[in-house]
Amino acid sequence: MDSSPQITIQSDDDLFVRVLPPGIQEELARRTDLGSLLEVVLDLGRAPEARFARGAVLLGEVPVLDDDIRSVTDQVSMFGGDNRAGIERTLHRISAIRNRSGRIIGLTCRVGRAMFGTIDIIQDIVETGKSILLLGRPGIGKTTKLREIARVLSDKSGRRVVVVDTSNEIGGDGDVPHPAIGRARRMQVATPREQHAVMIEAVENHMPEVVVIDEISAEAEAMAARTIAERGVQLVATAHGNTLENVLMNPTLSDLVGGVQAVTLGDEEARRRGTQKTVLERRSPPTFDMVIEMIEMDELAVHHDVAQAVDLLLRGQHPPHEVRRRTDEGSVERRQVSGMAPDPWAGLATSGALMGGAPIDDDGDEVVTPLSGRGLPKVFIYGVSRDRVEQALRELRTSARITKDYREADIIITLRVHEKRFRSKVRAVGPDVPVYFLRGKSLGHIVGCLKGALAIDEVSTEETALEEARAGIERVAQGEPFVELKPQNSYVRKRQHELANAFQVGTRSVGRDPFRRVVLTRGSQA
Numbered sequence: 001m002d003s004s005p006q007i008t009i010q011s012d013d014d015l016f017v018r019v020l021p022p023g024i025q026e027e028l029a030r031r032t033d034l035g036s037l038l039e040v041v042l043d044l045g046r047a048p049e050a051r052f053a054r055g056a057v058l059l060g061e062v063p064v065l066d067d068d069i070r071s072v073t074d075q076v077s078m079f080g081g082d083n084r085a086g087i088e089r090t091l092h093r094i095s096a097i098r099n100r101s102g103r104i105i106g107l108t109c110r111v112g113r114a115m116f117g118t119i120d121i122i123q124d125i126v127e128t129g130k131s132i133l134l135l136g137r138p139g140i141g142k143t144t145k146l147r148e149i150a151r152v153l154s155d156k157s158g159r160r161v162v163v164v165d166t167s168n169e170i171g172g173d174g175d176v177p178h179p180a181i182g183r184a185r186r187m188q189v190a191t192p193r194e195q196h197a198v199m200i201e202a203v204e205n206h207m208p209e210v211v212v213i214d215e216i217s218a219e220a221e222a223m224a225a226r227t228i229a230e231r232g233v234q235l236v237a238t239a240h241g242n243t244l245e246n247v248l249m250n251p252t253l254s255d256l257v258g259g260v261q262a263v264t265l266g267d268e269e270a271r272r273r274g275t276q277k278t279v280l281e282r283r284s285p286p287t288f289d290m291v292i293e294m295i296e297m298d299e300l301a302v303h304h305d306v307a308q309a310v311d312l313l314l315r316g317q318h319p320p321h322e323v324r325r326r327t328d329e330g331s332v333e334r335r336q337v338s339g340m341a342p343d344p345w346a347g348l349a350t351s352g353a354l355m356g357g358a359p360i361d362d363d364g365d366e367v368v369t370p371l372s373g374r375g376l377p378k379v380f381i382y383g384v385s386r387d388r389v390e391q392a393l394r395e396l397r398t399s400a401r402i403t404k405d406y407r408e409a410d411i412i413i414t415l416r417v418h419e420k421r422f423r424s425k426v427r428a429v430g431p432d433v434p435v436y437f438l439r440g441k442s443l444g445h446i447v448g449c450l451k452g453a454l455a456i457d458e459v460s461t462e463e464t465a466l467e468e469a470r471a472g473i474e475r476v477a478q479g480e481p482f483v484e485l486k487p488q489n490s491y492v493r494k495r496q497h498e499l500a501n502a503f504q505v506g507t508r509s510v511g512r513d514p515f516r517r518v519v520l521t522r523g524s525q526a
Contacts, residue, residue: 012090013037016111019075019087019094021068024048027059039110041470042069043097056467069104077173079104081191082166082478086173091180093169097477100504108474112172114180115141119148121300121324121332122292127157131235131287133256133306135242136294138471142238143169143214145294149236150212151182162187162208166195169214184212192479196220203228213237222255226287235288244291244303245313257291258310259283280314282307295387298326301337316415318383337387377454378402380409384438384446389413392446400454409433411453448487469496472520473505484510487517 013034017025020040028034028050036053043049044066048059076085076094083096091112096104118141119126126132126149134142147170154161161184165171171186172178185206189198195213199221202211211228213221216239229235239256241247247257254260261283286306293301302322303309309319325333377400381389386402393400403409412435436449465488472483485496493509496518500507506521 012087012092013111015087015090016092016109019072020109021048021064021071023062024059024068037111039108042072042107042109044069044105051467056463069107072107072109073104080167081193084167084169084478086168088174089172089176089178091172091178093167095474095478097474097503106503114147114178115144116148116151116180118297119145119152121298121326122302123152125290125292125302126153126236129234130289131229132237133247133288133291134236134238134294135244135247135291136238137242138475140294141297142294144297146170146212146214146236146238147180150184150210151180153210154184155182159209160207161185161210161212162202162206163212164195164199164202165189166192166214170212192217196224199224199228203231203233208233210234210236215239216253216256219252219255222253222287225256229287237288243293244306244309244319247291248310248313255284256287257306258286260314282310282314286310295323295391300324301387316383318385323387377410378408379450380404380406380412382412382414384413384415388446389450392450400450411436413438413449465492466495466499469499469518469520473500473503476505476520476522477503481522483520485518485520487511490516493518 017028017034020028021042024040024042027048028037028040031050033052038051038053040059041049041051042064045063047061048064048068049056050059072094073079073085073096076087079085079094079096083098085094085096086092087094091114093110093112095108095110097106097108099105122145134145136142150161150163150170153159161182163170163177163181163184163186165177165186166189168174168188171181171184171188177184177186185208187198187202187206189195196218199211199213202208211233213225213235214237216222216225216237225235225237239247239253241250241253244257247253248260259282260280262278263281265277265279267277288306291303291306291309293303295301300323302324303319304322309321312319320336320338323335323337327333379389379393379400379402381402389402393402406412410433412433414435414437416437434453436453438449465486468485472485475483488496493516497507497509500518500520508519508521509516510519511517
């Protein structure tokens with residue numbers, strides 16, 4: 001008999017639908033899939049749009065009017081400095097887009113659901129008392145897991161838990177927190193600028209054993225987090241970034257994982273290490289003992305020793321980690337992923353992430369030689385994540401596969417840091433085999449790199465790209481200085497520029513094709 005914990009979902013979908021304009025309520029009432037509704041988007045002068053787990057649909061053809069937007073804003077709480085409001089005693093969130101004069105011309109109405117039983121996959125880690133940092137892309141479920149961690153630690157473990165709740169994101173709107181956080185106490189934060197002060201106040205005034213925080217994004221908050229951890233309080237938080245390396249290379253947040261400093265080595269030590277005299281090293285002990293990268297809601301990569309992982313990353317290596325995944329039957333699968341092999345041709349590295357690059361010819365120039373008509377393409381990788389390359393191949397729906405023998409490879413993918421060591425090996429592979437030296441590390445650019453190398457047509461639709469732009473516009477409107485979108489062709493980029501300009505959001509294009517992309521910025525067009 002399967003004794004795996006069952007995930008249950010508690011929602012207030014009826015309260016969510018009730019605040020929407022009557023015409024939209026009628027459209028939603030005709031649907032049978034409200035359980036998978038993610039959000040409703042109301043933009044002035046456009047037809048309302050409902051976004052479900054499987055895609056977006058228009059709710060009729062009647063454009064949204066000022067009265068429709070006003071009818072929603074009149075029924076929710078007051079919008080704060082982050083342009084967010086909520087529905088009392090629920091987890092639903094209403095975010096506003098304003099014009100230059102401050103008038104609301106768009107709303108993103110996001111459904112909030114409490115999910116119980118989602119942290120069994122990491123419950124043993126949470127109960128160790130160590131400080132934990134959760135990373136992952138927006139919308140993947142970091143806040144949902146924080147909410148459940150607060151409930152489990154307060155109700156089942158009997159620990160004193162304080163939730164520092166900016167924008168009422170964790171505990172819901174209103175003065176009484178949502179039952180989803182259990183008996184954890186909640187301290188509300190009026191504006192994001194005050195979050196660091198409330199973090200310190202929570203420790204000084206309320207004697208917590210655990211402090212839970214959503215979205216550490218400023219240097220003051222990173223310093224407050226270190227202060228809390230040094231006082232022996234368990235800290236569970238999320239931060240901007242998909243991977244540990246993203247945080248490490250973020251000047252604002254790098255202190256969370258130990259920070260980075262340049263160190264000058266002596267001649268003998270530099271020769272011993274086989275490096276340049278100036279190298280990067282970890283500056284201090286990490287604030288967080290463990291980092292969990294959310295690949296998907298039910299698939300996680302766990303770095304149990306952040307100090308060791310950071311040291312390896314700064315040496316151009318990739319640290320070993322554990323991958324946990326919940327199966328369809330509800331059980332949890334675990335597997336250990338080893339770190340990078342010491343020699344580029346000795347084996348494959350299987351952790352980390354990467355970013356698109358270009359092959360190098362014998363003259364040192366970047367060239368593009370797409371594969372076509374060569375049967376089943378084989379890719380050899382070193383120093384990059386096998387899991388993420390496999391995920392990129394799945395997204396591209398290609399028959400290409402990863403090979404463990406570089407002599408069979410049609411293309412080779414590694415990191416720019418290994419360029420000098422690889423140059424002496426390239427001729428042993430063959431003059432027709434392109435080597436891609438990758439400059440950065442993100443899944444989106446893995447896809448871009450493989451797309452160019454394998455001559456794969458664009459897989460993201462125009463509508464998907466515009467939806468990404470709309471989400472980016474909202475993030476800029478909420479205070480982010482810039483948002484970088486995924487690479488697109490020139491026509492789609494033009495549509496993204498036009499969409500952003502309609503909301504008075506600045507844009508610029510960066511990079512070279514096929515990786516040229518739009519960057520959204522605050523203020524007028526750059």
